[in-house]
Amino acid sequence: IIDDDIQILTMLDTILSAEEYEVTRAESGQEAVKLFKSEPFDLVITDMSMPGMGGLEVLEKIKHFDGNIEVIILTGNATFENAVQAMKEDGAYNYLTKPLDNIEDLLISVKRAIEKRKLRLENRTLIDELQNEVEERKKVEQQLLQSKSNLQSVFDGISEPLIMVDRRMTIKILNKAAKDYTGISRYQDILGQSCYRMLAGKSSPCQDCQLNLAILSKNPVTFERNGLKDPSRFEAVVIYPMQNEVQGEGNAIIRVEDITEQRKIEEQLIRADRLSSLGQLSGGIAHEIRNPLASINLFTDILCDEDKYDRGDHEMELFDEIRENIIRIEQIIKRVLDFAKPPVATSDEIDLNDLTRENVKFWSSKLRKSNIHLNLNLNISLPSVRGDVIGLQQVINNVVLNAIEAMAEGGNMDIRTALGLSSLAANNPAVFLSVSDSGPGIETAHQEDIFNPFFTTKATGTGLGLSISHQIIKRQGGAISFKTNPQKGTTFTIELPAAGFKNEIPAAPLLESGGGKNLGALPPLE
Incomplete structure (x- = not known):
């Protein structure tokens, strides 16, 4: 007071x-x-x-x-x-x-x-306490932001794609590798969104999703699937459930690995094992099949002896069919044995034009019967190549036969040789042989497997012809490729290094015509 x-x-x-x-x-x-x-x-x-x-x-x-x-x-x-x-x-x-x-x-x-x-x-007092609580919350939020930033940095430092999701399949975090792998351009656009919608483009969870299984079992779950972005590739997926106080139960980290190349290696190993087994069986195949086949051939010749037996035209046609199928069986056996046996290194000087003419002469009768018109265009200045003449002859034979079989209703075949620059060695000359048909082309689904052993679309094929051809050309330092157009046909191109060629490669090599159109020089392989 x-x-x-x-x-x-x-x-x-x-x-x-x-x-x-x-x-x-x-x-x-x-x-x-x-x-x-x-x-x-x-x-x-x-x-x-x-x-x-x-x-x-x-x-x-x-x-x-x-x-x-x-x-x-x-x-x-x-x-x-x-x-x-x-x-x-x-x-x-x-x-x-x-x-x-x-x-x-x-x-x-x-x-x-x-x-x-x-x-x-x-x-x-209440205001002070509230202010203190607000400040404390700000500190906690800052710590959480820092922890999240640290976690993001750790995630980004891992080279494999990682994605953190919750039980509702909502994306919480993903690392740089996951962004690159999935092709996501804006990071913020994907956070808080469902993984199946943003990564797979679906309106509901993926059928093979095992997220809930991993969370409920509290154990990692591993499975393989086709790629979400590219179904032609393969992915290995591991889901790790998270059990900690920070993230809480119900979250999981998904690790994705592209195993396409690994799958290919595994398939190659399986194929190599099959080939090894095939090599071990090849001797038995030759003995078990060729001996009775020779007897069948001998008995057929005896039955066809006109001096001993009076045969009608129909019977002789049947015997001709038997002989043709005997030849076909011999060819199949030879393909299997050639594919399984170790390659023999040879270095013959080969005139590709002469080899092509011999092959055309061999198939001329078949071409006429099949109603196929041949355009033969050979470069008269073509240099020689070095390699296995028998193997190269087999390659040309396989490619020409495939072209004939592709035109069951007849058509046009174009065979040509040319000189150009190698697609395998820069500025080096190479000799090219192409065989084109006017058949239906090769289906897209089959194109990747065309050179694989045992792959065939024919009911009576072995699936070894093109695979053997690919191996032979590769051993000789060359390449074999194809271009196909649905309903318009297919072109197989063989490239081999030119032997001892020193002159300048002509822009438009001279060709000798076999009745067909002058098609000019082959371009280098793409």
């Missing part, structure tokens, strides 16, 4: 002490400010007019120390405007006029002022 009137100080002290308030007295504003600096108070009752420092100045100074302090102004001659200024502008809680005729008004005002002070302090 601050008042320069000692009687009022004593009266107020007595009244408020009786109400069990703890009261401190000051006879001037200076004394009150000094006391206020040394100890806290809940309420100040001050006279408006005092010598030295008046009530409004006291109010201003103590509000500076404690903005929540409540102040009641006492005045004996204040106008209404003075009271409003004290309450609204200077922060006084209430004002009372002297003399204090109604003690009850004083006690009510004191009680309410202290309650307001208490409420304000409680609010201040």
Whole structure:
């Protein structure tokens, strides 16, 4: 209580002490400010007019120390405007006029002022606690962001595609390798989206998805599947369930590995094992099949002896069919044995034009019977090649036979040779032989397997002809390839290194025509 009137100080002290308030007295504003600096108070009752420092100045100074302090102004001659200024502008809680005729008004005002002070302090405490909680949450969020950033950095440092998803198959995190593997351009566009929609383009979970199995069993699950983006490739998928307090149960990390090349290697190993077994059986095949086949051939010759037996034309035609099938069986046996036996390295000088003419002569009868028109175009300046003449003859034979069989209803065959630049060795000359047919072409689904052993689309084929041809040409440092156009035909091109060729490669080599159109030089293989 601050008042320069000692009687009022004593009266107020007595009244408020009786109400069990703890009261401190000051006879001037200076004394009150000094006391206020040394100890806290809940309420100040001050006279408006005092010598030295008046009530409004006291109010201003103590509000500076404690903005929540409540102040009641006492005045004996204040106008209404003075009271409003004290309450609204200077922060006084209430004002009372002297003399204090109604003690009850004083006690009510004191009680309410202290309650307001208490409420304000409680609010201040709650606000401080809320601010502290907000700051703590900000720190936690910052730590989580930092942890997520660290996790992302760890993820990005792993070369294999990794994707973190939750139980609902929502993508939480994926690393750079996963972005590159799936072809995702904008990282933010995929977070929070379902993995089956963003990665597989589906409206529902993939049929082979085993995410829930991994989460429920709490054990990693491994399986293989066709690629989501490219079904022609193969993927190995491992799902690791996460069991920790940070990420919580229900999350999992999916690791994806492209195993297409591994599959190819495995298939090659299986194929090599088959070929090894085939090599071991080849001797038995020759013995078990060729011996009775020779007997069949001998007995057929005996039965065809016109001096001993009188045969009609129909019977002779049947015997011719038997002989043709005997030859076919011999060819099949030879293909199997040639494929299985180790290659013999030879280096003959070969005129590819001569070899081609011999082959055409061999098939001329078959071409006529099959109603196939041949266009033969040979480069008369063609240099020789070096290699296995028997093997190369077998390659040409296989390619020409395939072309004939592709035109069951007849058609046009084009065979040509030319000189050009090698596709295998830069700026080196190469000799090219192409065989084109006007058949239906090769189906897209079969094109990748065309040179694989045992692959065939024919009911009576062995699937070894083109595979053997590929091996023979590869051993001689060359290449064999094909181009096909549905319903328009197929062209097989054989490329071999030119032997001892030193002249400049002509832009348009001279050709000798076999009745067909001059087709010009072959371009290098693409």
